[in-house]
Amino acid sequence: MIVAERKPLGEIVEMIAQLHKVTVIGCRSCVAICLAGGEKEVKMLISALKLKNRKEGRKQEFDGFVLERQCEKEWVKEVDDKILASDVILSMSCSLGAQTIADMYPEKVVVPGLNTAMFGVPEEQGMWSEKCLGCGDCIIHTTGGICPIARCAKSMLNGPCGGSSDGHCEVNLDIECAWYAIHERLKLQGRLDLLEAVRPPKDWTPSHSGGRRIIVREDAKLTQHQKRGKEAVI
Amino acid sequence: MKRRIQVVICRVCSGAANVLDVEKLLRVANEAPYVGSAIAVNYACNAKTIAQIVEEAKSREVDRMLIIPCSKSDVSPALFQAYKKKAKINEFLMETVDLVGEIVLPHRDNPARAQAKAESKLLAAITRMAMLEPLQKSSEKMRTKNVVIIGAGVAGVEAARQATQAGMHTILIEKSDKEVKAPGVVMPKTRLVSAKGHAGNFILTIEAGEKRETLECAAVVIASGGDWSDAKGPLVQACGAKPLYRLVQEIGEGIISREGVVIVDTPDPKADITSAQDFAWEDAIQSAIEIRKKSPETEVYLLFQEMRALGLDELSYRDAADLGVRFVRYDKKRPPHADPKDKSKIVVIDSVQGQTLSIPYGGVYYASIAPNPDNVSISEALRIPMTESGGLRRGSMQKGPIATPRPGVLVCGSAQFPRSENISRLEGRAAGALAAQLVSTGIVEFGGSVAEVTPDKCSACLTCVRTCPFEAPFIGNAGKAEIQLQLCQGCGMCVGICPSKAIELHNYTDDQLSTETASYIGGDF
Ligand code: SF4
Ligand code: SF4
Numbered sequence: 001m002i003v004a005e006r007k008p009l010g011e012i013v014e015m016i017a018q019l020h021k022v023t024v025i026g027c028r029s030c031v032a033i034c035l036a037g038g039e040k041e042v043k044m045l046i047s048a049l050k051l052k053n054r055k056e057g058r059k060q061e062f063d064g065f066v067l068e069r070q071c072e073k074e075w076v077k078e079v080d081d082k083i084l085a086s087d088v089i090l091s092m093s094c095s096l097g098a099q100t101i102a103d104m105y106p107e108k109v110v111v112p113g114l115n116t117a118m119f120g121v122p123e124e125q126g127m128w129s130e131k132c133l134g135c136g137d138c139i140i141h142t143t144g145g146i147c148p149i150a151r152c153a154k155s156m157l158n159g160p161c162g163g164s165s166d167g168h169c170e171v172n173l174d175i176e177c178a179w180y181a182i183h184e185r186l187k188l189q190g191r192l193d194l195l196e197a198v199r200p201p202k203d204w205t206p207s208h209s210g211g212r213r214i215i216v217r218e219d220a221k222l223t224q225h226q227k228r229g230k231e232a233v234i
Numbered sequence: 235m236k237r238r239i240q241v242v243i244c245r246v247c248s249g250a251a252n253v254l255d256v257e258k259l260l261r262v263a264n265e266a267p268y269v270g271s272a273i274a275v276n277y278a279c280n281a282k283t284i285a286q287i288v289e290e291a292k293s294r295e296v297d298r299m300l301i302i303p304c305s306k307s308d309v310s311p312a313l314f315q316a317y318k319k320k321a322k323i324n325e326f327l328m329e330t331v332d333l334v335g336e337i338v339l340p341h342r343d344n345p346a347r348a349q350a351k352a353e354s355k356l357l358a359a360i361t362r363m364a365m366l367e368p369l370q371k372s373s374e375k376m377r378t379k380n381v382v383i384i385g386a387g388v389a390g391v392e393a394a395r396q397a398t399q400a401g402m403h404t405i406l407i408e409k410s411d412k413e414v415k416a417p418g419v420v421m422p423k424t425r426l427v428s429a430k431g432h433a434g435n436f437i438l439t440i441e442a443g444e445k446r447e448t449l450e451c452a453a454v455v456i457a458s459g460g461d462w463s464d465a466k467g468p469l470v471q472a473c474g475a476k477p478l479y480r481l482v483q484e485i486g487e488g489i490i491s492r493e494g495v496v497i498v499d500t501p502d503p504k505a506d507i508t509s510a511q512d513f514a515w516e517d518a519i520q521s522a523i524e525i526r527k528k529s530p531e532t533e534v535y536l537l538f539q540e541m542r543a544l545g546l547d548e549l550s551y552r553d554a555a556d557l558g559v560r561f562v563r564y565d566k567k568r569p570p571h572a573d574p575k576d577k578s579k580i581v582v583i584d585s586v587q588g589q590t591l592s593i594p595y596g597g598v599y600y601a602s603i604a605p606n607p608d609n610v611s612i613s614e615a616l617r618i619p620m621t622e623s624g625g626l627r628r629g630s631m632q633k634g635p636i637a638t639p640r641p642g643v644l645v646c647g648s649a650q651f652p653r654s655e656n657i658s659r660l661e662g663r664a665a666g667a668l669a670a671q672l673v674s675t676g677i678v679e680f681g682g683s684v685a686e687v688t689p690d691k692c693s694a695c696l697t698c699v700r701t702c703p704f705e706a707p708f709i710g711n712a713g714k715a716e717i718q719l720q721l722c723q724g725c726g727m728c729v730g731i732c733p734s735k736a737i738e739l740h741n742y743t744d745d746q747l748s749t750e751t752a753s754y755i756g757g758d759f
Contacts, residue, residue, distance in 0.1 A: 028734060033695035038733030043744075066734070125700040 027093035070097025136206030144185030238270035247304035389647025389662035390457030396666025433642025434678030467501030491596025
């Protein structure tokens with residue numbers, strides 16, 4: 001899932017202090033589940049902002065709610081009137097949700113309440129770790145199901161580097177060395193031979209290096225005709 | 235629903251030391267909305283007073299009661315149960331407010347401040363009271379009167395005796411094949427594998443040899459004891475240190491060394507010590523006393539980092555000191571060790587006096603008992619949290635010293651940390667009696683002020699499932715969280731953490747809590 005973290009309160013206040021009607025919009029998807037932008041966080045943030053305003057003698061109006069998925073126009077449309085009535089949208093979703101609203105309402109100020117951090121998994125309650133960088137060309141079938149692009153600090157393809165010691169990474173001794181883990185995993189599977197071959201440099205064009213990525217599924221796209229029909233129904 | 239509140243202030247307690255103006259509090263209460271009657275009584279805890287309060291409640295037709303007695307901790311909850319029953323008030327529509335502990339005592343030097351605070355607290359409590367909903371509990375019949383006891387040590391056997399005396403069927407499971415003299419069924423070479431269900435109706439899976447079977451029971455008593463096998467450490471190698479129970483045996487057999495006895499907390503004195511409770515200090519001190527009595531020429535030293543004797547055993551410090559037992563505190567950075575020049579002596583630096591002592595000894599004993607390694611599997615099966623040192627954790631003090639955080643499961647003896655034989659026996663008895671008390675009603679009650687999920691809001695994130703200490707929430711067939719009423723203890727942890735605000739605790743809803751708080755601080759927040 002997409003893992004995010006709330007921005008510090010001071011930073012949020014700075015972004016919105018000059019605007020009067022603030023609408024805080026959370027999301028019930030990934031960021032709710034990673035405890036960053038669900039209904040609870042929305043309510044808590046509003047309370048914190050109100051308290052801070054009271055302390056600092058500022059007057060603002062707040063409204064807050066969550067959308068099923070903020071990155072989809074249809075869900076955003078449902079709160080059209082509320083968005084139009086506000087001076088600023090404080091988005092408590094990942095940046096995708098915030099940008100969806102910003103693109104739909106170009107005249108509105110949209111500010112992010114969260115820092116979108118990574119694709120991660122909940123390792124245990126209250127702890128998430130990064131496991132994928134979205135490189136667009138997955139190779140984990142050759143690395144024992146462990147992604148070296150995301151989990152090795154140097155994204156090495158032929159690891160480990162000389163800084164691997166006792167299974168730890170030299171960049172930060174608190175993180176594991178991905179290549180050590182890959183070695184152990186492949187040893188367990190009796191597939192160490194996979195490490196014999198030298199991996200050639202990766203083609204990074206399916207990743208961000210090729211520019212902003214757009215994925216199209218021709219078979220799923222609606223035809224002009226269908227689209228028109230739909231508009232007629234609506 | 236009427237939503238008419240009766241406010242009862244105990245004049246003796248709340249008016250203590252003339253800090254609060256009780257008459258003024260009464261006026262404030264009477265002017266508040268929803269208050270049907272506000273009275274002050276002398277000694278709210280007295281039977282005659284209760285009768286008077288109940289009369290008043292009936293005649294004023296109130297349906298809820300706010301009682302302001304003395305500091306809550308001093309008054310038995312059972313007493314207030316009596317109010318509810320007699321005045322026919324739903325048990326969730328009666329609350330108490332502690333003005334004495336929270337306001338009178340801390341602010342006794344400033345009566346004006348105390349009065350202002352008491353008034354706003356009273357109003358906040360009235361606001362809350364008016365919002366409460368009557369809740370009903372559900373109940374379930376127990377299918378059996380079985381009490382399963384894990385471990386046939388001193389505590390386990392005692393628990394079996396006590397529970398059988400009270401008419402329960404006890405099943406004592408013991409992992410070894412030692413001979414056990416206990417009433418009820420004894421199952422040797424048996425261990426607990428897993429547990430399902432809840433207080434009143436547990437289903438345990440046990441394993442005897444290769445055979446697995448299930449066992450129904452209403453309550454479980456854990457008496458797994460400590461690990462009595464010999465420990466390792468420098469003092470074992472250098473001085474032949476032995477576990478304390480061997481000293482107890484030797485004293486019993488009349489074997490007492492004249493060269494001196496040293497009792498040290500652990501055979502590895504450099505190691506970190508988590509808590510003084512991890513040592514059998516009660517037994518150590520008793521043994522020291524007996525040695526001095528039986529063989530006055532034997533010098534006895536107790537070497538420790540932290541020492542704690544529980545309860546009445548505290549008195550034995552003085553007895554031991556009077557008999558000449560030497561207490562020496564050391565620092566783990568300078569641990570006691572065998573004298574390199576003369577192995578028949580232990581060198582220790584008294585960290586209080588800075589003095590170096592060289593103690594000749596005939597025997598060295600250690601007071602540590604390792605936790606039972608089986609605690610891990612017991613903890614997993616019955617879902618009892620463990621202590622840092624590997625014992626099974628008891629519940630909060632309010633639940634009593636024998637209770638675990640899990641209803642229907644009791645723990646006694648050295649399962650948490652070493653207990654002397656006497657205390658183990660006492661605790662075993664207490665656990666047996668409490669199990670019997672629980673089971674004898676034949677009915678388990680649950681529900682009331684518990685958590686409930688609004689399925690539409692739930693995002694099935696599993697947070698509640700992971701968080702609940704009692705494993706009450708689960709994701710049901712509809713793909714949304716549900717809460718198993720029988721397991722929910724109403725602790726509110728899932729409510730607090732649910733990111734989608736999908737869970738509410740009855741009578742502690744956001745609305746109720748924030749309106750109460752807003753009333754207290756005067757305004758919105
Ligand atoms: S924590 Fe809340 S949202 Fe998550 S599963 Fe439980 S009830 Fe549903
Ligand atoms: S209120 Fe407490 S016991 Fe009940 S389901 Fe929630 S976390 Fe579990």
